[in-house]
Amino acid sequence: MEVGREMFIIEHLPALVIAIPLLAAFIAPLLKRFGKHAVSVWSILNLSIVECLVIVLGYRVIKDGIQSYAIGASIPSLLSPNGLPVRIILEVDAISSFMGLTSISIILLACIYSACFMKKYKSVERYYSLLLLMAAGIMGMAFTGDMFNMFVFLEVLSISSAGLIAFYAYKGEAIEAAFKYLVISSISALMVLFAIALLYGQYGLLNIAALGAAFRFTILDKIALALLVSAFVMKCGAVPLHMWVADAYGEAPAPISASLVVASQISLYALFRICFTLFGLLPAIQIIAWFIILFGLASMFVGVTMAMPQKDIKRLMAYHAISQTGYMLLGVGVGLAVINDINALNAFGIAAMEGGIFHIINHAMYKGLLFLVAGAIIYRTGTKNLNEMGGLGNRMPITAVLFLIGMLSITGLPPFNGFASKLIIYESVFLFNPILSVVAMIVSILTLASFVKVFYSAFTGQEQSKYKDVKEIPAIMLVPLLILAFLIILFGLFPGIILKLLVKPAVQALLDRAGYIGVVV
Amino acid sequence: MIEIVYKIGMVPVIAVLGIVLGLLYNGIDRKLAARMQSRVGPPIIQPFIDIKKLLMKESIVPRHAIKWLFNLMPVLALSASLLTLLYIPFCGIGPAFEGYGDLVLVLYLLVLPPLAITLGAFASGSHYATIGAQREMVTMISYELPLAIAIVSVAWLLSMANPSLPVFSLSVISNNPIWNFTTPLSFLGLLIIFIALLLVIPGELGKTPFDVAEAETEIAEGVFAEYSGRNLALFYLANAVRTIAIASLIIAIFLPWNLSTFFNFSYLSLLFDALFFLIKLFVIIFISSVFIRVIVPRLRITQVVSTYWFYTTLIALLGMLLIWIGCCLKG
C-alpha cells in the first residue's frame, strides 16, 4: 500500500504539479475566515509541495528520460503504442522541468515575501488565489505536450496576471496597466489560437510531438509559425512589442513583478519549444532565428537605454528585464540559427544556447531579487520615485548589500551568476558574429551605469529627514531575499555544476527533437 | 597537488610584486613627467613614502557618509586590482589562476575598481565626490566600447586562424602571439587595434586628459575628495596595481614574446624574461600614460565621451574591418 501510494504520486507527478495549485487557488478564498495568515500559509504550503514535486519530477526526467502523461488514461504514463494519442498529454523533458523548477521557486519565494508585504491589504485571499492560479498556468505551460492546452494555460496565466497587476485597484494606473496587459494578452492569445487552427486544419492534430512528426512545411505552416513567434515574442516582452512591460511590472505589487518575470520567461520557453520541436527542421528557420537574434539585440539595447532615464524604480527594473530577455533571445537565437549546421552547432551553437538557457534561471533569480529589494524600499519609504529616496544605506544596510548583489549580478560582474551565463554568451556568440558580443558587453556596462544611478539615488546621497526612522525590513521579507542572494552567489561560484546538472540537459532536450517526438509517436 | 600548492604560493608573491612594481612605476611616471617639465621631481621611491605616510594618518569618515560602504570600497578596489593581476601572465611567469574565459573575466575585474571608487564616492555624500562619481561612470561607459571591440577583434582574429582554440583564454593568447597569424592587411588592422587600446589606457587609469573624475581644479579631487588616510592609501595602491595589470594585459595580448624563446640562457632565462617584461611594461606605461598625460590638457566630460565613442571606436572598428578583410582574403 505504502509503495503503491508512492508510485501513485510519482506516476501522477506531472498532473499533480498543475492540479495542486489549481485546486489550492479555489480553496484559498474559503480559508479567509481563519484569518489572513491562514491564506498565506496555505499558499506557501501548497507551493512548497509543488516545488518538491517538481524537483522529484526533474530528478526522474534526468534519470529515466522524458516523462509523459496522458490525462485520464488507466496507466497514464503509457501511451497507445500505435495510432494517435487522443487524450490530453503532458510531456515533461529536461527543459520543461528546468522551466518549471525556475518558475515555481521564484513564485514560492515571492509568496513567502508576500506574507509580510501584502499584510496591510484587505482582499489578500484574492491575491493568493490569483497567485496560485498563476503558478498553475505557468506549470501547465511548462509541462503541456499539446498546443491547445498551451493556449488554455496561457489564458489562465494571462487572466491571473492581469488580476494581480490590477491588485492596487485604487490606483488608476494599475487598472490601466492591467488593461494594457489584457489587451496584449488577448491579441497574442488570438494569434496563438489562429495558428493552432491553421495547424489543426491541415493535420488534424494538436499534440506537439505528433505535429512535429507530421510536418510538411506548407505555406500555412509558415504563417502559423510567424503568428506563434510574434505572439510569444510579444508575451515575453521583447522589443519591439514591449510596451506593456514597464506598465505591468511597474504597477504590480513587487512580489508580482518578480513572478511576472518568470511568467514572461515561460512564454519564452513556449517560443523555443515551438521553434525547436515543432519547426526545427524547417529550412526557413534560419530567418526566424535571425529575427529572434535581432529582437534580442533590440531588446538589449532599447531596454537599457529606456531604463536609464526612468525615475520610478520598478519601471526602471522592468526595462532592464526587457534588456536581459534580449540576452536569452540572443543566445538561443544563435543556437537556432545554426541548428542545421552540425559543425557550427558543436563549435558554438550549443554553447550559445546553454548561455541563453542558463541566463533564464539566473535572470529569474537576480531580477526576482531586485524586484523584491525594490519592494522592500517601497515598503519602508512608501515611494517608488528615485528622486524622493536617498541616504537609505545607513538605515537599511542589509537591503543595500542585497541590492548590490543583484546589481552586480545583473551587470554580469564576477563572482555572481550573471557573469557565468553572460560569459558563455559572449564567448559563443562572437563566433557567429563578433559585433553581437560587443553589443552584449556594452549593454552590460550600460546596465551597470544605470544601476549605479539607482544605488546612488536610493542608498547614498543626502539623507532625507522623513526617512530618519526607517528600519531594516522584517525578517520574513528578508528570508526570500537572502535565499536568492545565496543562490546567486552559489550559481556564480560553481557555474560548472549548475551547467552540468540543469542547463546542459535542458539544452540537449531542446535539441533532441526526435526524442521528444519519439515518446508520443 | 604540487601545482596547486605552487599556485597558492604564487598568490602572495604576485600580490607583493604587483604592489611594489605598481608603486615603482608610479614613481618613475612622476619622475619622468617632472623631468619633461624641466623639474627634478620627487625621488622614484616617493610613492612608497606617500603610502607609508597615508597609512599612519587618520582616516576620517565624513558625517553624512554611509560608513560601511565608505570603508569597504577601498578594500574592494585593491582586492579587485590584485585579483586581476593574478589572472594575467606577469613578469615572465604564467598567470597564477587561469581558466576558461579568463580574458572576459579580466575585463570585468577591471571594471570593479572604478565601480568601487564610484560607490565609495557616492557613499561619502559630498557634492564634489558625487559629480566625480557620475563622471567616473560616464568615462567608464565611454572607454568600454572601444575596449570591447578591440578585445573581441583580437579573439576573433585568433579564432579565425585556429578555430579549435579557446580564444578567450589569456594563456592561449599569449602562447600564440597573434602577430603570427596575420596577413599584411590584418597586421595593419591589429596595429590599429593596438593603438586604440593604448588610447583606452589613460581613460582606464583616470589619467589626464581623461581624469575628469578627479579634476582638481574643477571638483577638488572629485571622487577622492572625502577620502583620507588608510582608505586613500588603499585607493592609491589599487590604482598602482591596476596600472600594472592593464599594461600586463596589453603585453600578454600584443607583446607576448619572451627572450627565452629566442635565446637560451638556461636557468637564467627566468631572470632575463622578467627583466624583458619590465622593459615592455615601461614602454607601454611610458607611451600610454606618461607621455599622453603631459602633452594634452584635460578634456570636458562630453569630449571624453566623443573621443571614445566616436574617434577611438572608429579606429577600433577600422582595425576590426581590416582584420576581417585580411582573414577573408587569406581564407
Next chain:
Amino acid sequence: MKKIADTGNEQNSFTFCVGPVHPALKEPLQFTFKIEGERVKKVDFMLSHVHRGIEWMGTRRNPIQIIYLAERICGICNISHPFAFCRAVESVAGIEVPPRAEYIRTINAELERIHSHLLWAGIAAHELGFDSVLHYILKARERVLDIIEYITGNRITKGIMMIGGVRRDISKKQYRKIIEAMEYYKKQVKKISDILLKDHVVKARTINTGILSKADAIKLCAVGPTARASGVKRDVRQDEPYAAYKYLDVEAITPATIGKETRGDVYDRTLVRLAEIRQSVNIIVECLKSMPEGKIAYEDKIPKLLAELKSVEGEGIGRHEAPRGEVLHYIKLIGNETLFSWKVRAPTYANLLSWVPMLLGAQIADIPIIAASTDPCLSCTNRAVITKHGKHVVIDHEALHELSVKKTLALRKVKHD
C-alpha cells in the same frame, strides 16, 4: 556684492557651491551654481571674503606709507596701484614728474605686464588640467622676475614708485640684461603662442567657451584684455597717454588688430594677452633706447616731500592701464598729514559682472577656465562687508545708491569747510 541670473526650470537641477576655498580659486570667493546635468543654469557669487579695509586704513596714514599699502592691495598688480595712486597725488599737488622717471615707471609697468600675463597663461593652463604648460610658462616667467628683482630689489613687491618719480634708477649695466631678457621673450612667447593657440585640444577647450559679446562687454563695463578680446578697443595707454606712453605710440590690441576674427571667448582672451606680452616687450626695448638722462624724482628728500604734501588740498584722480585693465584711484587731501578719502576701483572689480553671461550655459568643466579667463584676482575687489550685529544684511540697489549719495554729499561738504 551679489548678482543672480536665472534661466531654465528648477527640476532636475542641484545647487553646487564652489569656494570660498577651492583649488581653482587661489583666493576666497564663493560661487553658487545651479547645475542641470553638467550645465550651469544659474550663477551667483559672493565676494568680500578678503576685505581688509585698505581704503579706510588709508585715511590714517601719510601718502608715503600709502604707497606701500597700495602696493599690497594686490601682490600681482603691485606697480599698478602705487602708480595710479602716485598719479592721483601728483595731480592734486601739481607735481611734475621728471621724464627719465616717466620712462622708468613705464618700463616697470610693462615688466609687470609681462610677468602678470605669463602667470595668467600658466594658471589658465593649469585650470585646463595642462600642468606641463603651467611649468613651461612659469619657468619662462622666472626670467622676468629676475629682471624685476635686479632693478627693484624684490621679485614681487617692487617698491619702486614714489610720489613725483621713482626710487631707483636703471643703470647702463642693467640695460644689457634687460635687452637680453627681452630677446629671450620674443622667442619664448612665440613658442607659448604655438602651444596655447595652435594646439587642437586646447582649442577645443577654449574656442567658443565663455563668450562675452561686445555689447555685453560695454554694458557690463568690462575693462582690459577681457573687454578688448570682445572687440572693445579701449586702453588707457592709447586713449589718454600718460607717463612715457605719451612719447610712444601704443595701440589697444583686439583680435581684429592682429587680424583675427573676434568671438569674445577664452581663446580670444588668450590671444590678446599673448599679443600684449609682445607689445610690452617692444615698449620696453623702445623705452630703453629713447630714455633721456636726468633726475628720477621730483624730490628725493622724503621728509620734505611729506611736509609739502601736508599743505595740499583738493581731489585728484590717477589712472593706469594695469595688466587686467584700467585701475583708478581717487583721493582727497584736506591739508592733513593723512588722506581724507581714498577710493580704488580696480580692474577685476569692473570685470566681475562679465562672469555671468560667460558662465551661463557652460559646463562644470569649463567653470575654472572661464572664471580664470578674466584673470580675476580678488584681493582688490572686495568692497565692503555688510554686517549688522554680526549678521549679513543684503542691501538692495536703491538703498545702496542712497548711501552713496549721502557719502558723496558728505565728501563735498568737507571741501567747503
Next chain:
Amino acid sequence: MIVIAKELVKQLLKKPFTNLFPAKYAPKSIKQFLRDAKEGKVKLNPPVVVPPNFRGKIEYDEKKCIRCKLCTRVCPAKALEYVEKENIIKYHLFRCAFCGQCVDVCPTGALKLTKEFLLAGYKKD
C-alpha cells in the same frame, strides 16, 4: 600638441632648471643633515643669488642712530618703533614689509638693507 611634445622631450634630455637649494631631495633626517652640513660633511646648495640692492632684513645700528624717528614716520607697517625706555628704535622683523623706505629716509645710515632673507622661525621675535 606636437610643439609641446617636442619642447618636453627636449627638456627631458636637458638638465632640469631647478635650483637645488638646500639639497636635491629631502634628507631622511633633517637634524642629522644639518649637523653634517655644519661639520662640512655635506654641502648645502646655495639659494639663487640675489642682486645687489636686494631688500632683505633691515639692520639697525644703534650707534649711528640719532633718534630722529623719521623712520617710524614713513614705515607703512609699524615695524619700527621707538622704545622710550631704552631709547632705541626697535625693529620687528615679523611686521616689516621689506620696502626699504626707512633706509632711504634715515639721515645717518643707521638702518641698512641686508641680503638676508631666510628668516623662518617658530616664534615671532
Next chain:
Amino acid sequence: MDVKAFNRSLWVFHVNTGSCNGCDIEIIAALTPRYDVERFGIKLVGTPRHADVLLVTGPVTREMAKKLKRIYDQVPDPKAVMVVGNCGSTGGVFYESYNLVGPVDKIIPVDVYVPGCPPRPEAIIQGVIKLWEKLEDKRRGKC
C-alpha cells in the same frame, strides 16, 4: 610614528585668508621648475582631507576666520600649520584694520612662520626645513 616618511611626503593645502596674492604667487613659484618642491615630496592637494600641512597666507579677515577654523578641523591628524608672509603672522601692513580678526595664530595653532612680504621661494623652502626639524623633535619623544 614614522616621522621620516611623514616629513618626506608633506601634502599641502593652501588657504588664502585675505592675502594680497603676493605670497600666493610665490608659493606657486615654489612649485614650478625653478624651485620645484615636489622633489621633497611636497604636493599641493585639492582638499583639506588629503593634506598634512595647511599653508596659510593673509591676515585673516572676519569672513575667513570661521572657514579657516573649519578647514583646519578637516585636515586629518597629524597635521602642521605654516604661515607664509608677514601679514599672516602679525597683520603686517594691514595691522590696524577693523575687519581683521587675525593674525592666523589667534585662530589656529601655528608651527612655523615664514617672514617676508612676500618671502622668496627659498625662504618658503627654509620654512619647510624648520617644519621638518620641529616635527622630528616633536615626534621623536612619541615613538
